[in-house]
Each structure stands twice: as C-alpha cells, then as structure tokens.
Amino acid sequence: MAGATRPDDGACVLDTGALEQLIELLRADGYRVVGPQVTDGAIVLNTIAGASDLPAGVTDDQEPGRYRLRQGTPEALFGYAAPPQGWKRFLFAPDETLWRAVRTEGGFRCEEEPLASGRTAMLGVRPCDLRAVDILDQVFTRSGVVDPRYQARRAATLIIAVECTQAGGTCFCASMGSGPDIVADDANSGADIILTEYTTAGAPLLLARPVSGRGGELLASVQCRQATAADCEAAAEAVKSAARSMGRQMPADVATLVGRSLDHPHWEDVAARCLGCGNCTAVCPTCFCSTVEDSTDIAGTTAERRRRWDSCFTRDFSTLHGGPIRSSGAARYRQWLAHKLAHWWEQFGRSGCVGCGRCITWCPVGIDITAEARALTEREGRTDANH
Known part of the structure; x- marks a missing residue:
C-alpha cells in the first residue's frame, strides 16, 4: 500500500465530526462539494452540504447487469464499490454550449461561452477513478492540443480520494494496476488528500494523508489526531482485504x-x-x-x-x-x-x-x-x- 503504512508522513485520523469540519471549510472557501449520496436506490454523485449526506451504513451488490443497495457496515461512509457515475461529468461536461451567434442590425454577433469559473471539491474519488482523471488529463491537456474548457474545470478542482476497502463483484482494478490502493507515488497521484476508511472498536475512522500543499492546509485546520502505526496498519489491512476479494481479473497480455x-x-x-x-x-x-x-x-x-x-x-x-x-x-x-x-x-x-x-x-x-x-x-x- 503506497504511503499509508507510515505514521510519519503527516497522516492524521478523522472521525465523522472532523470530516464535517473539512466539508464546512471547503464550502466556506467557495467550493461546491460533490460527493456520494443515496438517491432513487443508487449511490450517485451530487452536491452535498455535509457528512450527513454521505451513504452511511450502505453497501452495494454488483454483478453483470445487476446493481442493488443493501445494509453494510454500520456508520461506514465509503463501504461500497464504484458508484454508477464516474467523476468525468464534472470535468468533461456531457452537454455544453461552445458559442452562440445572435442576429443584430449589422449581421451576427458571435459570443463564445465563458469558461467555467466555479471551484469544485470532489469527495470520495476511488483509486480507479483517480487513474481515470489522470487519463483524461492526458487526453485533454497533455497530448499536444489543450481543451480550454476541460483545463479550466480541472484547474479549479480539488480531489479528496478514498482508497477502497470493499471490492464489488465486477471490480478488476487490481489486475489493471489502478486499485484498490493509490498505487502511484502520492505526490503524482492527482489527489490533494487521500482517505482510507477502517474500523477500530466498531467505529469507522478515516486515515487522512495530505498530498498537496492545499490538502495539508485543510487537514491542519480540522480537529484530528496524529496517526499511529496501528492506525496505518489497520487501514492497510482493510485495503488488502479488498484486493483479496476482487471480483474479476483481466488477462495480463x-x-x-x-x-x-x-x-x-x-x-x-x-x-x-x-x-x-x-x-x-x-x-x-x-x-x-x-x-x-x-x-x-x-x-x-x-x-x-x-x-x-x-x-x-x-x-x-x-x-x-x-x-x-x-x-x-x-x-x-x-x-x-x-x-x-x-x-x-x-x-x-x-x-x-x-x-x-x-x-x-x-x-x-x-x-x-x-x-x-x-x-x-x-x-x-x-x-x-x-x-
């Protein structure tokens, strides 16, 4: 597990109250906080106001052509596999106006649609989706031609990733090298904060690792305790458990x-x-x-x-x-x-x-x-x- 096994990297432990503080800080700083929530029988990504909007105690069953929610670990906030939606829609809009032309007395006046200006904090980005964001970054910003609309949204996005502690029946990220942990070097992962949910004495906790400078500032502003070796080991074991229960595997060649x-x-x-x-x-x-x-x-x-x-x-x-x-x-x-x-x-x-x-x-x-x-x-x- 990359980076989460040492207590000397600025890692700290958050409870639900500290996570609530983190969300409040982001909202006060002008971020639209997007995270998972239960809507119409599925875990969907939408604007959240606080930790109470997260799918506490909910997990999912996923098989080919089948998706169902059920009761999971009590109070666990991220005890499910990849939700139906990816995070792509918040960076690469499904439908957007590029420009419009309006008839005037002298002809037509072209008006280019302004670039996105609002800031978004994406909370709960799984390792596979974090890898997907990096792939989109390459496609839209690092392949010779820059897409200005994607680039503007990406520059205004803060990412709080969550390592997986439960694999779905259709997951095969381990065989693709994209999960269930953040396998890349933390500094190059694209995340600002990496969370790992684990249970101690029946209570779910979040091991938080700052990655970017902004991520470190945010964690320094919430009430959390420094992580111990035991916290890191418990978090690492939870991720290893997900790797062992991976539902599928892609052939190596x-x-x-x-x-x-x-x-x-x-x-x-x-x-x-x-x-x-x-x-x-x-x-x-x-x-x-x-x-x-x-x-x-x-x-x-x-x-x-x-x-x-x-x-x-x-x-x-x-x-x-x-x-x-x-x-x-x-x-x-x-x-x-x-x-x-x-x-x-x-x-x-x-x-x-x-x-x-x-x-x-x-x-x-x-x-x-x-x-x-x-x-x-x-x-x-x-x-x-x-x-």
Missing part, C-alpha cells in the same frame, strides 16, 4: 491479445448479445468521444454550437460521406474494446481501462469485458492448436 485478434470470429458472438445501447461508454470514466451539433432557432435570430458526449456504439458515429464505416454491431463492439484495451497503448502509452467494472454492471445483458478477453484467449489457443 490483453493488449497484445486483442491487437492480433481483430479478425477473430468471436466478435460476432459478442454482437449477437450486444444491444448497441451505449451504456458501457456512458458509464465509462475514460471514454471521451463527443460530437458537435449546430442549431438555429425557428426565427433564425440565434444559432449555437454545442458539444455532447457521443458513443462509438451509435451507427452515425463513424459516418463519413457515403455512410458509416462500422455498420455492424460486431465492428462497433470491436472498435470500443480494441481501442480501450489495445490501441490506447499506441495512442497514449497506457490502457484506457481502469478496471472499475461499471461497463459490466450496467450492461443490460451482462456482457463482461474480462470474460470476452478470456474468450479470445481460449479461442486463440484452440486455433493455434489446430495449426
């Missing part, structure tokens, strides 16, 4: 495997089950495809350009002059999985999958990305044996 299986007949098997609904791309924390749409009002006095999330599962996504270049469901599923697991390495030098398992949980027919990767492995083995 999946990038090479998928890259040489683009003509494999198994893609047709997947297409026979896939509905092409795009749920997997909607819940994926790293998918960044979008489309740009221009529209005018009926009077012709105002026009605007909007950017909206898009999905490679839609038929029109690959449309060029003459029609779509990926007209079949098999081609569209192959595009998504091959880009995510193989071609992303060529494009960005890393995998586009963080092992959160959302695409498995929220697939209506329960298609499992790890099972499909294994199926390619097994079929390739049989093919090689026949030769």
Whole structure:
C-alpha cells in the first residue's frame, strides 16, 4: 500500500465530526462539494452540504447487469464499490454550449461561452477513478492540443480520494494496476488528500494523508489526531482485504491479445448479445468521444454550437460521406474494446481501462469485458492448436 503504512508522513485520523469540519471549510472557501449520496436506490454523485449526506451504513451488490443497495457496515461512509457515475461529468461536461451567434442590425454577433469559473471539491474519488482523471488529463491537456474548457474545470478542482476497502463483484482494478490502493507515488497521484476508511472498536475512522500543499492546509485546520502505526496498519489491512476479494481479473497480455485478434470470429458472438445501447461508454470514466451539433432557432435570430458526449456504439458515429464505416454491431463492439484495451497503448502509452467494472454492471445483458478477453484467449489457443 503506497504511503499509508507510515505514521510519519503527516497522516492524521478523522472521525465523522472532523470530516464535517473539512466539508464546512471547503464550502466556506467557495467550493461546491460533490460527493456520494443515496438517491432513487443508487449511490450517485451530487452536491452535498455535509457528512450527513454521505451513504452511511450502505453497501452495494454488483454483478453483470445487476446493481442493488443493501445494509453494510454500520456508520461506514465509503463501504461500497464504484458508484454508477464516474467523476468525468464534472470535468468533461456531457452537454455544453461552445458559442452562440445572435442576429443584430449589422449581421451576427458571435459570443463564445465563458469558461467555467466555479471551484469544485470532489469527495470520495476511488483509486480507479483517480487513474481515470489522470487519463483524461492526458487526453485533454497533455497530448499536444489543450481543451480550454476541460483545463479550466480541472484547474479549479480539488480531489479528496478514498482508497477502497470493499471490492464489488465486477471490480478488476487490481489486475489493471489502478486499485484498490493509490498505487502511484502520492505526490503524482492527482489527489490533494487521500482517505482510507477502517474500523477500530466498531467505529469507522478515516486515515487522512495530505498530498498537496492545499490538502495539508485543510487537514491542519480540522480537529484530528496524529496517526499511529496501528492506525496505518489497520487501514492497510482493510485495503488488502479488498484486493483479496476482487471480483474479476483481466488477462495480463490483453493488449497484445486483442491487437492480433481483430479478425477473430468471436466478435460476432459478442454482437449477437450486444444491444448497441451505449451504456458501457456512458458509464465509462475514460471514454471521451463527443460530437458537435449546430442549431438555429425557428426565427433564425440565434444559432449555437454545442458539444455532447457521443458513443462509438451509435451507427452515425463513424459516418463519413457515403455512410458509416462500422455498420455492424460486431465492428462497433470491436472498435470500443480494441481501442480501450489495445490501441490506447499506441495512442497514449497506457490502457484506457481502469478496471472499475461499471461497463459490466450496467450492461443490460451482462456482457463482461474480462470474460470476452478470456474468450479470445481460449479461442486463440484452440486455433493455434489446430495449426
């Protein structure tokens, strides 16, 4: 476990009251605090006013095509796996206006939509989602072309990450190197504070590690005690328990495997089950495809350009002059999985999958990305044996 086993790194221990203080400090400093809360039978990410809004004592059951909440460890605030939503929507808006043009007496006046100016504190970011934010940072700010809207939101965002102490049935972050602990060096993790929830004498506590200077200032302003070696060991053991109970595993050589299986007949098997609904791309924390749409009002006095999330599962996504270049469901599923697991390495030098398992949980027919990767492995083995 990276960094949480030593009591000499500024780590301290928070109870619910200290966490409440932390949230109050952030709100007083002008931050919109976004965190998990129970809404309509799911744990969703929304604006919270205090620690009482968090899903205390709630856990979840996740399996392919299935998601249910149930009673968890009493008073535990983060005793669940990855929630349905990723944090992407707070950095890369699902639907936003880029500019509008208004008719005037002398023609049209173009007005670019102002960049986001408000500050956001994201509380409860899991290790897999923290890795996803770093991937989005690379896509939108470190790959040669900077997206100013993403960059403005990211610069105004403070991240309080929470290591996982419970793995969901569809989680496979351990095999992707993105959890359940913060595996990167703390200083480069992208978080400002890292929390780990553990239980002592039946009471859930939070081991807090400052990462950034701002994170250290915030922790210094709340009533917490210095962490001991026992606190750090208890927190580390809680995370190890999550790693041992990981629900699934991705094959280690999946990038090479998928890259040489683009003509494999198994893609047709997947297409026979896939509905092409795009749920997997909607819940994926790293998918960044979008489309740009221009529209005018009926009077012709105002026009605007909007950017909206898009999905490679839609038929029109690959449309060029003459029609779509990926007209079949098999081609569209192959595009998504091959880009995510193989071609992303060529494009960005890393995998586009963080092992959160959302695409498995929220697939209506329960298609499992790890099972499909294994199926390619097994079929390739049989093919090689026949030769």
